[in-house]
Amino acid sequence: MKLKHILFFLFLAQIGFTLLMKYFSYEGDNSAELHTRILKYFTEEDIQSGTEYDRRGFFVSVLSSLLDFALAGIFVFTPISERLENYLQKKTKERFYLVVTSFFLVFYLVEFLVSLPFSYYFGFVLEHEFQFSNMTLMDWVVLKSKSFSLGLVFGTIGILIITFVLKNFPRLWKWMVPAISLGFGLIASVLFPILITPIFYDYHPIEEGSLKTKILALCDHAQIKVENIYVIDESRYSGHTNAYFTGWGENKKIFLYDTLIKNHTEEEVVSVLGHEIGHWVHNHQLIDIAISTFEVLLLCFAIGFLFQKAKGEGLLPLKEFYSPSSLPFLFMVLSIIGSFTQPISSTISRVFEVEADREALNLTHDKKSFISTEIKLAKDNKSRLNPHKFEVIYEHSHPTALERIEMAEKY
Numbered sequence: 001m002k003l004k005h006i007l008f009f010l011f012l013a014q015i016g017f018t019l020l021m022k023y024f025s026y027e028g029d030n031s032a033e034l035h036t037r038i039l040k041y042f043t044e045e046d047i048q049s050g051t052e053y054d055r056r057g058f059f060v061s062v063l064s065s066l067l068d069f070a071l072a073g074i075f076v077f078t079p080i081s082e083r084l085e086n087y088l089q090k091k092t093k094e095r096f097y098l099v100v101t102s103f104f105l106v107f108y109l110v111e112f113l114v115s116l117p118f119s120y121y122f123g124f125v126l127e128h129e130f131q132f133s134n135m136t137l138m139d140w141v142v143l144k145s146k147s148f149s150l151g152l153v154f155g156t157i158g159i160l161i162i163t164f165v166l167k168n169f170p171r172l173w174k175w176m177v178p179a180i181s182l183g184f185g186l187i188a189s190v191l192f193p194i195l196i197t198p199i200f201y202d203y204h205p206i207e208e209g210s211l212k213t214k215i216l217a218l219c220d221h222a223q224i225k226v227e228n229i230y231v232i233d234e235s236r237y238s239g240h241t242n243a244y245f246t247g248w249g250e251n252k253k254i255f256l257y258d259t260l261i262k263n264h265t266e267e268e269v270v271s272v273l274g275h276e277i278g279h280w281v282h283n284h285q286l287i288d289i290a291i292s293t294f295e296v297l298l299l300c301f302a303i304g305f306l307f308q309k310a311k312g313e314g315l316l317p318l319k320e321f322y323s324p325s326s327l328p329f330l331f332m333v334l335s336i337i338g339s340f341t342q343p344i345s346s347t348i349s350r351v352f353e354v355e356a357d358r359e360a361l362n363l364t365h366d367k368k369s370f371i372s373t374e375i376k377l378a379k380d381n382k383s384r385l386n387p388h389k390f391e392v393i394y395e396h397s398h399p400t401a402l403e404r405i406e407m408a409e410k411y
């Protein structure tokens with residue numbers, strides 16, 4: 001069987017699988033046993049509202065996926081990418097990096113325009129319907145333009161660096177790309193809170209008071225040095241709640257959503273932070289970076305091999321490996337491999353989350369606040385309380401609220 005046919009077959013299988021997962025996700029797990037377990041902590045209305053929020057815009061999301069697949073199929077299996085590159089070559093008088101940039105611009109714009117109505121529907125219309133969003137239409141347009149411009153700038157820089165490496169280091173690129181992505185990952189984790197967060201949020205150091213004292217005591221107890229604790233104004237966008245750590249070494253910062261502070265007791269905020277500290281104590285971020293660097297390395301070898309094989313067959317319209325018109329092919333191969341490996345990365349992530357939850361309990365010895373936090377978080381974010389088992393295994397990065405509560409009960 002030719003590689004082109006295998007790729008086409010896998011592509012169709014990926015579409016079928018995506019639709020099947022959407023169906024499972026819609027259905028959830030309706031077993032009576034689970035229902036009774038959930039009702040120990042939640043009400044029928046909680047289950048109902050989580051299900052409704054999870055099912056929001058189901059048919060529109062199916063349509064959106066199908067459109068994405070159609071677009072990918074057209075770019076890979078028809079000569080359109082090759083023709084576009086030839087056209088751009090003529091227009092730019094064969095200036096290679098200009099061709100790369102303009103090809104990427106076309107690709108990025110098409111993708112943006114196709115996804116715009118969906119993003120408006122899910123990110124604005126439905127978020128208002130479920131009373132999460134606090135944005136006016138203008139706020140949403142501004143937010144969207146900011147993320148569009150950032151994607152454009154970083155995407156262009158990324159694509160130029162990668163094509164430069166692919167073109168000039170035909171043997172070494174497989175080692176260089178993972179090294180570069182590692183470097184960028186590390187730099188980004190330091191620069192993100194300094195450069196990117198301020199574009200989207202206003203944030204200020206947490207006020208002096210009992211909450212700050214409790215957080216510092218917790219960090220002290222966990223022997224973690226924190227440079228500062230910030231409160232960011234998520235409430236200008238939505239009612240969703242969150243907290244996270246950024247930076248390395250002495251440079252660590254804690255970010256708390258103002259929505260978290262508003263809706264939770266101080267003990268509950270401390271419990272959430274205990275979880276974040278758990279990630280630090282167990283070096284989850286470092287392990288994540290190591291795993292993803294290794295993953296990029298394997299992927300480079302895989303796509304290098306597959307591209308040569310596909311080009312050798314001559315059945316797909318492929319130019320050089322570093323040609324911009326090869327990008328859709330490379331993206332498709334990556335996305336297919338990704339759909340096989342996703343359950344692995346989701347499972348690793350869930351294992352880490354359980355570890356962080358245990359650490360939160362170790363640090364705070366406050367089972368009651370841990371459980372009340374989980375209940376509130378699930379209610380406030382309208383979490384699906386009865387997701388389908390397959391969906392959890394395949395794509396959930398966190399255990400379900402009920403699993404986390406039951407873990408704490410047994411602790």
Ligand SMILES: [Zn+2]
Pocket residue numbers: 275276279353356
């Ligand atoms: Zn976590």
